[in-house]
Amino acid sequence: MMKHNMVDLKGQYQEIKQEVDSAIQEVISNTSFVNGPAVKQFQASLEEYLGVKHVIPCANGTDALQVALMALDLKPGDEVITTSFTFIATAEVIALLHLTPVLVDVDPDTFNIDPEAIKKAITPKTKVIIPVHLFGQCADMHTIKQIAKEHDLFVVEDTAQAIGADYTCPKSGKTKKAGSLGHIGCTSFFPSKNLGCYGDGGAIFTNDDDLAAQMRIIVNHGMTVRYYHDLIGVNSRLDSIQAAVLDIKLKRLDDYTKARQAAAEFYNKAFANHPNIQTPKTASFTNHVFHQYTLVLKDVDREGLMKHLADKGIASAVYYPVPLHLQKAYLDPRYKEGDFPITESLSHGVLSLPIHTELTEEIQSEITEAFLEFVNQ
Numbered sequence: 382m383m384k385h386n387m388v389d390l391k392g393q394y395q396e397i398k399q400e401v402d403s404a405i406q407e408v409i410s411n412t413s414f415v416n417g418p419a420v421k422q423f424q425a426s427l428e429e430y431l432g433v434k435h436v437i438p439c440a441n442g443t444d445a446l447q448v449a450l451m452a453l454d455l456k457p458g459d460e461v462i463t464t465s466f467t468f469i470a471t472a473e474v475i476a477l478l479h480l481t482p483v484l485v486d487v488d489p490d491t492f493n494i495d496p497e498a499i500k501k502a503i504t505p506k507t508k509v510i511i512p513v514h515l516f517g518q519c520a521d522m523h524t525i526k527q528i529a530k531e532h533d534l535f536v537v538e539d540t541a542q543a544i545g546a547d548y549t550c551p552k553s554g555k556t557k558k559a560g561s562l563g564h565i566g567c568t569s570f571f572p573s574k575n576l577g578c579y580g581d582g583g584a585i586f587t588n589d590d591d592l593a594a595q596m597r598i599i600v601n602h603g604m605t606v607r608y609y610h611d612l613i614g615v616n617s618r619l620d621s622i623q624a625a626v627l628d629i630k631l632k633r634l635d636d637y638t639k640a641r642q643a644a645a646e647f648y649n650k651a652f653a654n655h656p657n658i659q660t661p662k663t664a665s666f667t668n669h670v671f672h673q674y675t676l677v678l679k680d681v682d683r684e685g686l687m688k689h690l691a692d693k694g695i696a697s698a699v700y701y702p703v704p705l706h707l708q709k710a711y712l713d714p715r716y717k718e719g720d721f722p723i724t725e726s727l728s729h730g731v732l733s734l735p736i737h738t739e740l741t742e743e744i745q746s747e748i749t750e751a752f753l754e755f756v757n758q
């Protein structure tokens with residue numbers, strides 16, 4: 382048993398217990414478990430928070446990405462460019478739809494998809510770019526959107542780790558929420574995400590009326606009028622109980638973000654200018670909502686450090702130990718070890734420390750002391 386876990390969902394729940402318990406009880410009492418008033422209420426709250434015209438709630442973040450791609454009228458073999466350094470879901474849905482995932486390398490400072498690498502990967506078959514706002518900061522959306530415009534491509538944002546992050550366009554100076562920048566934004570409400578529910582959940586965002594209409598049909602079995610199916614769809618809905626929890630937590634999301642940022646600041650100070658530790662760097666056009674606090678270690682025995690921390694009851698994690706192009710399921714003759722040197726070096730060097738809304742300075746001191754004790758030995 383760890384004393385300090387990567388997240389503290391129990392501690393967070395204690396703070397909102399009364400409100401959450403009564404909202405859940407209300408859903409149970411009125412028995413509208415699926416697509417009830419709680420879902421409509423949360424949908425409206427999230428549309429307002431993100432400043433988007435349409436939020437389509439769905440069952441999880443992976444479905445959100447799948448439904449987004451299904452709405453784009455693509456053919457088997459069409460190419461979708463995404464990052465080699467992300468959670469598997471991003472590439473999984475591309476492959477499931479018989480589209481071709483085209484992977485590209487990332488920026489060594491932000492870990493986000495490298496726009497120059499996107500340019501080089503474009504072919505006549507390219508139809509979509511999926512930037513992932515990894516660990517909580519936005520990818521270079523201005524450049525990505527320019528590339529997309531030039532080549533007539535769709536941009537689908539994977540915002541599963543960056544809900545609430547602000548992106549400021551370097552050209553217009555306008556600030557918008559992550560997920561509202563491309564044609565479609567996708568997110569996950571998995572419990573450990575920055576806005577997490579008490580089970581699975583997800584949502585899709587867009588300002589495009591036609592895409593929104595299409596996606597609402599797809600998540601509901603391709604049904605336009607009850608029992609008339611115009612498209613092949615899926616069954617992907619957000620439960621009312623989850624929506625009720627999410628509506629309560631959305632009101633606190635900005636405070637949760639501030640708590641994460643304060644925790645990151647504490648770590649940054651403790652590790653500042655250390656020759657063996659690269660602290661997170663945030664690009665100028667975005668803020669960071671720290672879904673993960675991820676360091677890059679230089680000349681440190683990562684396994685040994687993780688064991689040293691674990692012995693003191695402190696969790697740590699590697700996101701992600703294996704790049705997508707080296708995953709067994711995706712072994713692809715187009716790719717080999719060495720193709721994405723930055724991703725590969727990150728997969729060997731990154732380490733994430735506990736970051737969540739309930740960290741105290743006492744806990745963080747304990748973590749940083751244990752960490753530095755090993756690194757400085």
Ligand SMILES: *Cc1c(COP(=O)(O)O)cnc(C)c1O
Pocket residue numbers: 441442443444467468470471513539541542568569570571581582583
């Ligand atoms: C969590 C996550 C997903 C998938 O979300 P689920 O709700 O677990 O399906 C997709 N992409 C990224 C980057 C994620 O972190």
